[in-house]
Amino acid sequence: MSDAETYLRELRRALPVGYRRRFVAEVRDHFESAVAAEAGHGMPRPEAERLTIERLGPPRAVADQLVADLGSGALGPVGRLSAALTATRLAAVAVLVLAVGVAVAVIDVRSTAKTPTVQRAPESPAVRNGVEIRRLVLTLTHAQATKQQWVGVTPVRILRLTQTAP
Amino acid sequence: MEGDALRGHLELLLLAALASEEQHGYALIEWLRTQSEGALDLGEGSVYPALRRLEAAGWVTSSWRSDGGRRKRIYRLTKRGEERLRREREGWDDLVRTVGLVLEAS
Numbered sequence: 148m149s150d151a152e153t154y155l156r157e158l159r160r161a162l163p164v165g166y167r168r169r170f171v172a173e174v175r176d177h178f179e180s181a182v183a184a185e186a187g188h189g190m191p192r193p194e195a196e197r198l199t200i201e202r203l204g205p206p207r208a209v210a211d212q213l214v215a216d217l218g219s220g221a222l223g224p225v226g227r228l229s230a231a232l233t234a235t236r237l238a239a240v241a242v243l244v245l246a247v248g249v250a251v252a253v254i255d256v257r258s259t260a261k262t263p264t265v266q267r268a269p270e271s272p273a274v275r276n277g278v279e280i281r282r283l284v285l286t287l288t289h290a291q292a293t294k295q296q297w298v299g300v301t302p303v304r305i306l307r308l309t310q311t312a313p
Numbered sequence: 314m315e316g317d318a319l320r321g322h323l324e325l326l327l328l329a330a331l332a333s334e335e336q337h338g339y340a341l342i343e344w345l346r347t348q349s350e351g352a353l354d355l356g357e358g359s360v361y362p363a364l365r366r367l368e369a370a371g372w373v374t375s376s377w378r379s380d381g382g383r384r385k386r387i388y389r390l391t392k393r394g395e396e397r398l399r400r401e402r403e404g405w406d407d408l409v410r411t412v413g414l415v416l417e418a419s
Contacts, residue, residue: 173361173386180339204358213362
């Protein structure tokens, strides 16, 4: 895949739904025009593509600029929802990575003493704004006293570790 | 002149570029570069969002046109855009005159 195609793919992903087709088509034409112009000066296509990318700037920045320039009022309902989902998706990924990291660390520490038993409670899915939310309870049983520790909350799962320590 | 210094004036520059003739994005960028004798170093990625903003404001309109087997989005100034350009130009003239007065007095 050429640098230009990679750039256009990333740009498409970063743009709000409803603005992708036309905007990417315009930037694609920009690439073709710029490469043709530079080729007229003897520049090879790969180098011309890299130069064009440098002049355009990062695809995420271009997409953010579009959203900022249009403003929430001008985006329309589909665009506003898409822009919100794009931001939410980024936040969700960050929270998910953090939650998984903490969960792995906690489980690792707990498992050094005794291997716990793991029970999975029945999943009770709920739907919020079209996103299925599942509650998953992991119970780690050791022996006597009980400790509870929340290790993370994500848009798709709520994890709770219940440990019975010796 | 680099992007940050131009950002506040991008609207005026784009309207002025379209006042001369209807153009597609890349041609518009090249026109600005040529007219400024290469002094304008636009962040090219900011031009397309700005054009969309001008269109949303009703100052420009656009449509697809085939050119040599490629589809290009052609932008043109509307009547409201012409009026906006006139007011922006007046604002720019006032700014240049005011700053000039201060600089001449220093």
